[in-house]
Amino acid sequence: MVPNDDMLILIVDDNANNLKVLGSILSLHKYKIALATNGDECLTLMTKQIPDLIFLDIMMPGINGFEVCQTIKSNKSTAHVPVIFVSALSSPNQVSKAFESGGVDYITKPFNKDEILARAKVHLQIKKERDALLEKIESLESKNHPLTNQK
Secondary structure: OOOHHEEEEEEEEHHHHHHHHHHHHHHHOOOOEEEEHHHHHHHHHHOOOOOOEEEEEEOOOOOOOOHHHHHHHHOOOOOOOEEEEEOOOOOHHHHHHHHHHHOOOEEEOOHHHHHHHHHHHHHHHHHHHHHHHHHHHHHHHHHHHOOOOOO
16 A cells, blocks of 8 residues: 555645645645646646646636636546545535546545545545556556567
């Protein structure tokens, strides 16, 4: 198991208190944290370092969380990053829209510490296993590729 401090979690929320609460919960469990206060800042940060997981608010000034997620998922280099939506909105339509835009999970505010940690852990584990599987596939494909397997 990879230590938590090797995993970068990006938290995107326009509310400073939400950033503080989520950041505190996750950093106390040794996750590396990056913070963004809006969608543009999130997308800019992701050009510098791709996080392992994103907690993304929906209601933000400028581009909303749905649009941010769609942008992330439409980019080949970031499409694999799991996005967990966090929102005070809990209507079935909002939840459906979150999944349709590419989110892997949905958490309603106010936050529950145990739920945040459990969902972060499971989605980071899924991502690690997916990355390892893709690496294995690439390795096998390169070994079996006719141009790389010539004598």
